[in-house]
Amino acid sequence: MSVKPFYNYKSKVEPLRAYVSHGLTFGLGRPSPGQGCIEAAVCAVLGIPHGDSPSCVSYIDRGLVVGLNDAPWSSNAARAEGLVDLGVAHLGSARMTKSKRLKWSIYIAEQGVKRIGGTAPSFDGLEDQSEWWAVEVSNWLVKTAREKARAARSDEPLREAARIVVEAYDLLQNPGFRRVLTHD
Secondary structure, three states, rough: OOOOOOOOHHHHHHHHHHHHOOOOOOOOOOOOOOOOHHHHHHHHHHHOOOOOOOOOHHHHHHHHHHHHHHOOOOOOHHHHHHHHHHHHOOOHHOOHHHHHHHHHHHHHHHHHHHHHOOOOOOOOOOOOOHHHHHHHHHHHHHHHHHHHHHHHOOOHHHHHHHHHHHHHHHHHHHHHHHHHOOOO
16 A cells, blocks of 8 residues: 555655654654654654644644554664554644544544454544544554553554554545445
8 A cells, every 4th residue: 555645745755754764762752863753753854843743733643643653662663664654644634624533533443443452432422522532542542552562562553553544544535435434
């Protein structure tokens, strides 16, 4: 699968991949390749001050990505390999509409349960609070992947969580996305 940014950042894909290829660290880190987190890498590539809150990324996506970045990866290289596609895919997520955010959350919850395990937060009756539910689902996915990674002493649950989120972004850009959801 060729991972695309969520919104209009195609010129930043290869520079971000090159920057992340040096590795990613736990926490914010320092502003140089291999010395910071995935969001710091995004900031560097966008040419904005060192930080972990790029304005093109929604706070919901930021929380999920930082949560996966700061999970117990086996190495900084494994962290970079596991998160590079997610770093690309979430570029521009600040522009996600409420309806797309709900679909994104449903996909993450459904696939997270199927592929990682656990019980995702229910959204029954929360259609008007889709943003709140998206935060709950994001937190649940990160927590579940971290627990499974620790128990298995493996990076695979973390990589799988990142793949699920990348797929959700990719499917949002696909006109047939409604058909893959069981709740539509």
